[in-house]
Amino acid sequence: MRISIRSFALPVFAMIAALGGCTTVKSTGDALFGPGLAEAQLTPRNSTYRDLLNLPTPKGKILAAVYSFRDQTGQYKPSPNSSFSTAVTQGGASMLMDVLNESGWFIPLEREGLQNLLTERKIIRAALAKPDTPANNNIPLPSLVAANILLEGGVVAYDTNIRTGGAGARYFGIGLDDQYRVDQVTVNLRAVDIRSGRVLHSVLTSKTVYSKAISADVYRFVSFRRLLEMEAGTTTNEPAQLAMLSAMESAVIHLIAEGIVNNSWALANPEDINNPVLQYYLNESTHIM
Secondary structure, eight states: OOOOHHHHHHHHHHHHHHHHOOOEEOTTSOEESSSOOOOOOOOOOOHHHHHHHTOOOBSSOEEEEEOOOEEOSOOBOOTTSOTTSBSSOSOHHHHHHHHHHHHSSEEEEEOTTHHHHHHHHHHHHHHHTSTTOOGGGOSOOOOOOOOSEEEEEEEEEEEEEEEEEEEEEEETTEEEEEEEEEEEEEEEEEEEETTTOOEEEEEEEEEEEEEEEEEEEEEEEEETTEEEEEEEEEEEEOOHHHHHHHHHHHHHHHHHHHHHHTTSSOBSSGGGGGOHHHHHHHHOOOOOO
């Protein structure tokens, strides 16, 4: 039986186009396979960010200091990546400062770059003693604001391949394969009383990092000594830093909720304890394996 290569190849090309997504064209006219170039944009966020923005108003914002939020996992990216490249971002403190600011419950104080801040203040004080002091330097400096609480913690675990799986099928030289992998990142966040050093609240939150690969291939003789061989595929990897950011957002919300229940801080309106976001996080229980 002879198979027409034209009638056979068209569905295959359609399958490859569907897997590969849209084709974009650069200004030079060269075609690109895949999503193509994209403009810079604000970092996308997960659903925990929406919960963070929907928190009720506090009675008063909390002055919080963050000195560091270290990578405590000791994990490096798997080969063939560089053995010197860490599995999680080293900018945890910067990400946590953004989360605290977006929550509306905290006034984050700059502590990670404290030495730079102190150096600038020394420059201003030195300029005050001169007669030709610039206008922006002729006002005496106030003291730095002290924090009410110290937020400590870090990325405590990054576990790879906690779940893997896949499925595939092949018929008459045409195959389709689907595989997935699940990693997990865990962060710890704790609030420390500045005056006593007592740990007021401590939470552990985890977020999965999902990766998926789909591939299709064709390997078939379409006529005598005429072999048709085609393959296409796409891989989607959830960015580890977005998973880490989501885990931080969840940790901050849990910290706020626990503090409200234990009277460490208060709501502007006590009735807001029935807020759906707060109730969801207050009723979330630790899963026992």
